[in-house]
Amino acid sequence: MVEQNDWRLSNDVAYLKKAYINPTDGEEICRYAPHLKHCEFCLEPVQDNLHQWWFVPTDLTCCICEECYNDFKEDFEWKKLDGWDIEWFVRCPQCGEVLHKIFSEDYVYECSKCRMLFSEDLNDGLELG
Numbered sequence: 001m002v003e004q005n006d007w008r009l010s011n012d013v014a015y016l017k018k019a020y021i022n023p024t025d026g027e028e029i030c031r032y033a034p035h036l037k038h039c040e041f042c043l044e045p046v047q048d049n050l051h052q053w054w055f056v057p058t059d060l061t062c063c064i065c066e067e068c069y070n071d072f073k074e075d076f077e078w079k080k081l082d083g084w085d086i087e088w089f090v091r092c093p094q095c096g097e098v099l100h101k102i103f104s105e106d107y108v109y110e111c112s113k114c115r116m117l118f119s120e121d122l123n124d125g126l127e128l129g
């Protein structure tokens with residue numbers, strides 16, 4: 001059971017309410033999403049370990065350890081996905097470079113090589129102003 005004043009809720013985790021969550025493991029996170037270093041709730045470090053379970057929201061903004069996932073899944077009303085459709089990264093349709101998301105609300109990606117911005121569906125290229 002989780003109490004209202006659980007210390008793990010001191011981070012700003014409200015954005016994870018009702019998120020869609022994929023299961024994965026430490027090895028995949030280290031390989032594909034190395035910017036995720038620790039559990040968003042308890043700060044447990046991600047290890048390069050196939051047997052360490054992790055849970056990630058579809059936008060890969062953070063990762064959640066197995067224990068915190070189980071403790072908070074009801075409170076946060078998480079919807080568990082099957083883990084097969086994780087989009088680990090998005091590549092530039094022009095040059096293949098991995099794109100980084102900017103402006104988190106608007107789902108805009110930037111290619112650092114060709115200096116183009118792309119909206120979520122990648123078909124509308126926007127020139128950088």
Ligand SMILES: [Zn+2]
Nearest residue numbers: 039042065068
């Ligand atoms: Zn945790």
Ligand SMILES: [Zn+2]
Nearest residue numbers: 092095111114
């Ligand atoms: Zn590019």
